[in-house]
Amino acid sequence: MTGSERVWFVTGAGRGLGFAVARAALIAGHKVVAAARRPEAAEEALADLPGAAENLLAERLDVTRPEDARLAANAALNRFGRVDVLVNAAGYGQIGAFEANAPEDVQRQFDVNVFGLMHVTRAILPAMRARRSGRIFNFSSIAGVRGRPGGSLYAASKFAVGGFSEGLAAEVKPLGIFVTVVEPGYFRTDFLDESSMRFGDIAIDDYAEVTAAIKGGYAQRNHKQPGDPERLAQTLLALADEPAPPVHFAAGSDAVEIVAAKLAAWGRELEAWKHLSAAADGSFPDAV
Numbered sequence: 195m196t197g198s199e200r201v202w203f204v205t206g207a208g209r210g211l212g213f214a215v216a217r218a219a220l221i222a223g224h225k226v227v228a229a230a231r232r233p234e235a236a237e238e239a240l241a242d243l244p245g246a247a248e249n250l251l252a253e254r255l256d257v258t259r260p261e262d263a264r265l266a267a268n269a270a271l272n273r274f275g276r277v278d279v280l281v282n283a284a285g286y287g288q289i290g291a292f293e294a295n296a297p298e299d300v301q302r303q304f305d306v307n308v309f310g311l312m313h314v315t316r317a318i319l320p321a322m323r324a325r326r327s328g329r330i331f332n333f334s335s336i337a338g339v340r341g342r343p344g345g346s347l348y349a350a351s352k353f354a355v356g357g358f359s360e361g362l363a364a365e366v367k368p369l370g371i372f373v374t375v376v377e378p379g380y381f382r383t384d385f386l387d388e389s390s391m392r393f394g395d396i397a398i399d400d401y402a403e404v405t406a407a408i409k410g411g412y413a414q415r416n417h418k419q420p421g422d423p424e425r426l427a428q429t430l431l432a433l434a435d436e437p438a439p440p441v442h443f444a445a446g447s448d449a450v451e452i453v454a455a456k457l458a459a460w461g462r463e464l465e466a467w468k469h470l471s472a473a474a475d476g477s478f479p480d481a482v
Protein backbone atom coordinates (compact mmCIF):
# COMPACT_ATOMS: atom_id res chain seq x y z
CA MET A 195 0.00 0.00 0.00
CA THR A 196 3.05 2.29 0.32
CA GLY A 197 2.53 5.79 -1.03
CA SER A 198 -0.67 4.92 -2.85
CA GLU A 199 -4.11 6.42 -2.57
CA ARG A 200 -6.10 4.76 0.18
CA VAL A 201 -9.64 4.54 1.42
CA TRP A 202 -9.87 5.75 5.03
CA PHE A 203 -12.90 5.04 7.22
CA VAL A 204 -12.87 7.30 10.28
CA THR A 205 -15.28 7.22 13.22
CA GLY A 206 -15.94 10.32 15.33
CA ALA A 207 -15.11 12.30 12.20
CA GLY A 208 -17.31 15.27 13.08
CA ARG A 209 -14.80 16.87 15.43
CA GLY A 210 -11.63 16.33 17.39
CA LEU A 211 -8.98 13.79 16.41
CA GLY A 212 -11.30 11.90 14.05
CA PHE A 213 -12.03 15.10 12.18
CA ALA A 214 -8.33 15.97 12.00
CA VAL A 215 -7.51 12.54 10.53
CA ALA A 216 -10.38 12.71 8.01
CA ARG A 217 -9.29 16.18 6.94
CA ALA A 218 -5.60 15.30 6.64
CA ALA A 219 -6.38 12.16 4.64
CA LEU A 220 -8.59 14.11 2.23
CA ILE A 221 -5.95 16.82 1.80
CA ALA A 222 -3.38 14.09 1.06
CA GLY A 223 -5.62 12.91 -1.79
CA HIS A 224 -7.08 9.82 -0.16
CA LYS A 225 -10.71 8.77 -0.23
CA VAL A 226 -12.41 9.27 3.11
CA VAL A 227 -15.52 7.91 4.75
CA ALA A 228 -16.26 10.44 7.50
CA ALA A 229 -18.49 8.51 9.88
CA ALA A 230 -20.18 10.60 12.54
CA ARG A 231 -23.32 10.90 14.61
CA ARG A 232 -23.97 14.13 12.68
CA PRO A 233 -22.63 13.40 9.19
CA GLU A 234 -24.07 16.71 7.91
CA ALA A 235 -21.65 18.59 10.20
CA ALA A 236 -18.68 16.50 9.04
CA GLU A 237 -19.68 16.97 5.41
CA GLU A 238 -20.11 20.71 5.78
CA ALA A 239 -16.72 21.08 7.46
CA LEU A 240 -14.89 19.00 4.83
CA ALA A 241 -16.83 19.66 1.62
CA ASP A 242 -14.76 22.66 0.53
CA LEU A 243 -11.47 20.77 0.49
CA PRO A 244 -10.05 20.04 -2.95
CA GLY A 245 -11.24 16.67 -4.27
CA ALA A 246 -13.97 16.36 -1.61
CA ALA A 247 -16.71 16.01 -4.22
CA GLU A 248 -15.21 12.72 -5.46
CA ASN A 249 -13.32 11.56 -2.39
CA LEU A 250 -15.59 12.28 0.57
CA LEU A 251 -18.47 10.16 1.79
CA ALA A 252 -20.13 11.27 5.04
CA GLU A 253 -22.05 8.51 6.76
CA ARG A 254 -24.24 8.43 9.86
CA LEU A 255 -22.64 6.34 12.59
CA ASP A 256 -23.44 6.19 16.24
CA VAL A 257 -20.93 3.51 17.22
CA THR A 258 -23.27 2.06 19.84
CA ARG A 259 -25.59 0.96 17.00
CA PRO A 260 -24.29 -2.17 15.22
CA GLU A 261 -26.76 -1.55 12.39
CA ASP A 262 -25.27 1.93 11.77
CA ALA A 263 -21.83 0.31 11.57
CA ARG A 264 -23.03 -2.30 9.08
CA LEU A 265 -24.79 0.27 6.88
CA ALA A 266 -21.83 2.68 6.95
CA ALA A 267 -19.40 -0.14 6.07
CA ASN A 268 -21.63 -1.23 3.16
CA ALA A 269 -21.94 2.35 1.94
CA ALA A 270 -18.14 2.67 2.03
CA LEU A 271 -17.65 -0.53 0.05
CA ASN A 272 -20.35 0.38 -2.48
CA ARG A 273 -18.85 3.79 -3.09
CA PHE A 274 -15.10 3.04 -2.97
CA GLY A 275 -14.88 -0.75 -3.30
CA ARG A 276 -12.66 -1.27 -0.25
CA VAL A 277 -11.50 0.12 3.07
CA ASP A 278 -7.73 0.28 3.49
CA VAL A 279 -7.53 2.06 6.82
CA LEU A 280 -10.02 2.02 9.67
CA VAL A 281 -9.59 4.67 12.35
CA ASN A 282 -11.66 4.05 15.47
CA ALA A 283 -11.49 7.51 17.03
CA ALA A 284 -14.99 7.93 18.55
CA GLY A 285 -14.90 7.97 22.33
CA TYR A 286 -15.36 9.99 25.50
CA GLY A 287 -14.27 9.99 29.13
CA GLN A 288 -16.54 8.93 31.99
CA ILE A 289 -14.74 10.51 34.93
CA GLY A 290 -15.03 10.67 38.71
CA ALA A 291 -14.57 8.08 41.42
CA PHE A 292 -15.86 4.61 40.64
CA GLU A 293 -18.50 4.94 43.37
CA ALA A 294 -19.63 8.32 42.06
CA ASN A 295 -20.71 6.67 38.82
CA ALA A 296 -23.92 4.67 38.43
CA PRO A 297 -23.89 1.27 36.68
CA GLU A 298 -25.52 2.96 33.64
CA ASP A 299 -22.56 5.36 33.42
CA VAL A 300 -20.18 2.40 33.33
CA GLN A 301 -22.31 0.64 30.74
CA ARG A 302 -22.43 3.72 28.48
CA GLN A 303 -18.65 4.17 28.74
CA PHE A 304 -18.07 0.62 27.54
CA ASP A 305 -20.91 0.81 24.98
CA VAL A 306 -19.09 3.65 23.20
CA ASN A 307 -15.37 3.15 23.85
CA VAL A 308 -15.24 -0.65 23.72
CA PHE A 309 -18.32 -2.32 22.26
CA GLY A 310 -18.82 0.53 19.76
CA LEU A 311 -15.24 0.18 18.53
CA MET A 312 -15.85 -3.58 18.21
CA HIS A 313 -19.10 -3.08 16.24
CA VAL A 314 -17.28 -0.96 13.67
CA THR A 315 -14.29 -3.31 13.52
CA ARG A 316 -16.62 -6.28 13.04
CA ALA A 317 -18.36 -4.48 10.16
CA ILE A 318 -15.11 -3.62 8.34
CA LEU A 319 -12.89 -6.67 8.93
CA PRO A 320 -14.51 -9.12 6.45
CA ALA A 321 -13.70 -6.84 3.49
CA MET A 322 -10.12 -6.41 4.72
CA ARG A 323 -9.74 -10.17 5.20
CA ALA A 324 -11.07 -10.80 1.69
CA ARG A 325 -8.33 -8.55 0.28
CA ARG A 326 -5.67 -9.79 2.73
CA SER A 327 -4.88 -6.15 3.38
CA GLY A 328 -5.77 -3.43 5.84
CA ARG A 329 -4.77 -1.17 8.69
CA ILE A 330 -6.70 -0.49 11.87
CA PHE A 331 -5.89 2.34 14.28
CA ASN A 332 -7.75 2.00 17.58
CA PHE A 333 -7.71 5.03 19.83
CA SER A 334 -6.85 4.16 23.39
CA SER A 335 -5.14 6.73 25.63
CA ILE A 336 -2.43 7.21 28.21
CA ALA A 337 -5.36 6.17 30.42
CA GLY A 338 -5.10 2.82 28.65
CA VAL A 339 -1.56 2.53 30.02
CA ARG A 340 -1.95 3.64 33.61
CA GLY A 341 -4.90 4.15 35.96
CA ARG A 342 -5.35 7.31 38.03
CA PRO A 343 -7.74 8.41 40.79
CA GLY A 344 -11.00 9.57 39.25
CA GLY A 345 -10.18 7.85 35.98
CA SER A 346 -10.86 4.20 36.76
CA LEU A 347 -13.79 3.80 34.36
CA TYR A 348 -12.22 5.59 31.43
CA ALA A 349 -9.01 3.64 32.09
CA ALA A 350 -10.94 0.37 32.25
CA SER A 351 -12.45 1.08 28.83
CA LYS A 352 -9.12 2.10 27.29
CA PHE A 353 -7.24 -0.86 28.82
CA ALA A 354 -9.95 -2.97 27.19
CA VAL A 355 -9.22 -1.29 23.86
CA GLY A 356 -5.52 -2.07 24.36
CA GLY A 357 -6.11 -5.72 25.23
CA PHE A 358 -8.55 -6.16 22.38
CA SER A 359 -6.19 -4.51 19.92
CA GLU A 360 -3.16 -6.55 21.01
CA GLY A 361 -5.05 -9.82 20.63
CA LEU A 362 -6.67 -8.77 17.37
CA ALA A 363 -3.30 -7.63 15.99
CA ALA A 364 -1.92 -11.13 16.50
CA GLU A 365 -5.06 -12.74 15.03
CA VAL A 366 -5.18 -10.77 11.81
CA LYS A 367 -1.50 -10.15 11.06
CA PRO A 368 -1.28 -13.50 9.23
CA LEU A 369 -4.18 -12.22 7.10
CA GLY A 370 -2.29 -9.12 6.00
CA ILE A 371 -4.00 -6.73 8.42
CA PHE A 372 -2.08 -4.56 10.91
CA VAL A 373 -3.67 -3.26 14.10
CA THR A 374 -2.15 -0.36 16.02
CA VAL A 375 -3.45 0.89 19.35
CA VAL A 376 -2.86 4.63 19.60
CA GLU A 377 -2.19 6.02 23.09
CA PRO A 378 -2.39 9.81 22.92
CA GLY A 379 -1.32 12.18 25.66
CA TYR A 380 -3.18 15.50 25.93
CA PHE A 381 -4.38 16.81 22.55
CA ARG A 382 -6.22 20.07 21.86
CA THR A 383 -9.74 18.92 21.12
CA ASP A 384 -13.10 19.15 22.91
CA PHE A 385 -12.11 16.08 24.92
CA LEU A 386 -11.87 17.89 28.29
CA ASP A 387 -14.96 19.94 27.52
CA GLU A 388 -18.41 19.44 29.03
CA SER A 389 -19.54 18.50 25.51
CA SER A 390 -17.42 15.32 25.77
CA MET A 391 -16.24 14.54 29.28
CA ARG A 392 -18.88 13.23 31.69
CA PHE A 393 -18.63 13.15 35.48
CA GLY A 394 -20.46 10.66 37.68
CA ASP A 395 -22.97 12.60 39.78
CA ILE A 396 -23.30 10.49 42.94
CA ALA A 397 -21.98 12.84 45.64
CA ILE A 398 -19.69 11.10 48.16
CA ASP A 399 -17.75 13.33 50.56
CA ASP A 400 -14.72 11.02 50.65
CA TYR A 401 -14.08 11.72 46.95
CA ALA A 402 -15.01 15.42 46.90
CA GLU A 403 -11.41 16.60 47.04
CA VAL A 404 -10.09 14.43 44.24
CA THR A 405 -13.11 15.26 42.05
CA ALA A 406 -12.62 18.99 42.59
CA ALA A 407 -8.91 18.64 41.74
CA ILE A 408 -9.68 16.80 38.48
CA LYS A 409 -12.35 19.31 37.45
CA GLY A 410 -9.99 22.20 38.22
CA GLY A 411 -7.13 20.56 36.28
CA TYR A 412 -9.32 19.92 33.24
CA ALA A 413 -10.76 23.45 33.29
CA GLN A 414 -7.21 24.81 33.28
CA ARG A 415 -6.01 22.54 30.47
CA ASN A 416 -9.13 22.61 28.28
CA HIS A 417 -8.26 23.71 24.73
CA LYS A 418 -4.68 24.46 25.86
CA GLN A 419 -3.42 20.88 25.66
CA PRO A 420 0.09 20.55 24.16
CA GLY A 421 -0.83 18.00 21.49
CA ASP A 422 -1.71 19.26 18.02
CA PRO A 423 -4.47 17.17 16.36
CA GLU A 424 -3.20 18.04 12.87
CA ARG A 425 0.26 16.70 13.68
CA LEU A 426 -1.22 13.53 15.14
CA ALA A 427 -3.23 13.11 11.95
CA GLN A 428 -0.03 13.46 9.87
CA THR A 429 1.60 10.87 12.13
CA LEU A 430 -1.17 8.38 11.39
CA LEU A 431 -0.82 9.05 7.68
CA ALA A 432 2.89 8.27 8.01
CA LEU A 433 2.23 5.13 10.08
CA ALA A 434 -0.18 3.90 7.41
CA ASP A 435 2.83 3.89 5.03
CA GLU A 436 4.98 1.80 7.35
CA PRO A 437 5.47 -1.77 6.18
CA ALA A 438 5.56 -2.98 9.81
CA PRO A 439 3.66 -0.53 12.04
CA PRO A 440 3.84 -0.87 15.84
CA VAL A 441 1.12 -2.60 17.87
CA HIS A 442 1.34 0.19 20.48
CA PHE A 443 1.94 3.78 19.50
CA ALA A 444 2.39 6.50 22.14
CA ALA A 445 1.22 9.76 20.55
CA GLY A 446 2.92 12.85 21.93
CA SER A 447 6.04 13.29 24.04
CA ASP A 448 3.94 13.36 27.23
CA ALA A 449 2.61 9.93 26.27
CA VAL A 450 6.13 8.60 25.68
CA GLU A 451 7.16 9.74 29.18
CA ILE A 452 4.08 8.23 30.81
CA VAL A 453 4.49 4.88 29.04
CA ALA A 454 8.21 4.77 29.92
CA ALA A 455 7.46 5.57 33.60
CA LYS A 456 4.75 2.91 33.68
CA LEU A 457 7.04 0.26 32.20
CA ALA A 458 9.82 1.14 34.65
CA ALA A 459 7.48 1.08 37.66
CA TRP A 460 5.95 -2.18 36.51
CA GLY A 461 9.43 -3.67 36.04
CA ARG A 462 10.46 -2.59 39.56
CA GLU A 463 7.31 -4.06 41.07
CA LEU A 464 7.77 -7.31 39.17
CA GLU A 465 11.35 -7.57 40.40
CA ALA A 466 10.43 -6.76 44.01
CA TRP A 467 7.76 -9.44 44.18
CA LYS A 468 9.07 -12.12 41.90
CA HIS A 469 10.04 -14.42 44.81
CA LEU A 470 6.36 -14.65 45.73
CA SER A 471 5.25 -14.79 42.10
CA ALA A 472 7.45 -17.82 41.57
CA ALA A 473 6.31 -19.32 44.85
CA ALA A 474 2.78 -19.36 43.43
CA ASP A 475 3.74 -22.18 41.07
CA GLY A 476 6.11 -23.81 43.55
CA SER A 477 9.32 -22.70 41.82
CA PHE A 478 10.68 -21.28 45.09
CA PRO A 479 8.92 -23.37 47.71
CA ASP A 480 11.04 -21.84 50.50
CA ALA A 481 9.85 -18.34 49.73
CA VAL A 482 6.50 -18.65 51.51
Ligand SMILES: NC(=O)c1ccc[n+]([C@@H]2O[C@H](COP(=O)([O-])OP(=O)(O)OC[C@H]3O[C@@H](n4cnc5c(N)ncnc54)[C@H](OP(=O)(O)O)[C@@H]3O)[C@@H](O)[C@H]2O)c1
Pocket residue numbers: 205206207208209210211212230231232255256257258282283284285286287306310333334335336377378379380381382383384385386389390391419
Ligand atom coordinates in the same frame (compact mmCIF):
# COMPACT_ATOMS: atom_id res chain seq x y z
N1 LIG B 1 -7.84 14.63 23.05
C1 LIG B 1 -7.13 13.94 23.93
O1 LIG B 1 -6.38 14.52 24.71
C2 LIG B 1 -7.20 12.45 23.98
C3 LIG B 1 -6.25 11.79 24.76
C4 LIG B 1 -6.27 10.41 24.82
C5 LIG B 1 -7.21 9.70 24.09
N2 LIG B 1 -8.14 10.36 23.35
C6 LIG B 1 -9.10 9.54 22.62
O2 LIG B 1 -9.14 9.97 21.29
C7 LIG B 1 -10.43 9.77 20.75
C8 LIG B 1 -10.92 11.05 20.13
O3 LIG B 1 -11.09 12.02 21.16
P1 LIG B 1 -11.09 13.57 20.82
O4 LIG B 1 -9.93 14.17 21.49
O5 LIG B 1 -11.28 13.79 19.39
O6 LIG B 1 -12.39 14.01 21.63
P2 LIG B 1 -13.59 14.99 21.21
O7 LIG B 1 -13.07 16.22 20.59
O8 LIG B 1 -14.39 15.07 22.46
O9 LIG B 1 -14.37 14.15 20.10
C9 LIG B 1 -14.98 12.96 20.45
C10 LIG B 1 -15.54 12.36 19.20
O10 LIG B 1 -16.15 11.09 19.52
C11 LIG B 1 -17.45 11.09 18.97
N3 LIG B 1 -18.38 10.23 19.67
C12 LIG B 1 -18.65 10.17 20.99
N4 LIG B 1 -19.60 9.26 21.21
C13 LIG B 1 -19.92 8.71 20.02
C14 LIG B 1 -20.84 7.73 19.57
N5 LIG B 1 -21.66 7.09 20.43
N6 LIG B 1 -20.89 7.42 18.25
C15 LIG B 1 -20.09 8.05 17.38
N7 LIG B 1 -19.24 9.03 17.72
C16 LIG B 1 -19.15 9.34 19.03
C17 LIG B 1 -17.90 12.55 19.03
O11 LIG B 1 -18.99 12.74 18.17
P3 LIG B 1 -20.08 13.94 18.42
O12 LIG B 1 -19.50 15.15 17.77
O13 LIG B 1 -21.30 13.41 17.78
O14 LIG B 1 -20.22 14.09 19.92
C18 LIG B 1 -16.62 13.23 18.58
O15 LIG B 1 -16.49 13.17 17.19
C19 LIG B 1 -11.30 9.26 21.89
O16 LIG B 1 -11.41 7.86 21.80
C20 LIG B 1 -10.53 9.66 23.13
O17 LIG B 1 -10.79 8.78 24.20
C21 LIG B 1 -8.16 11.72 23.28
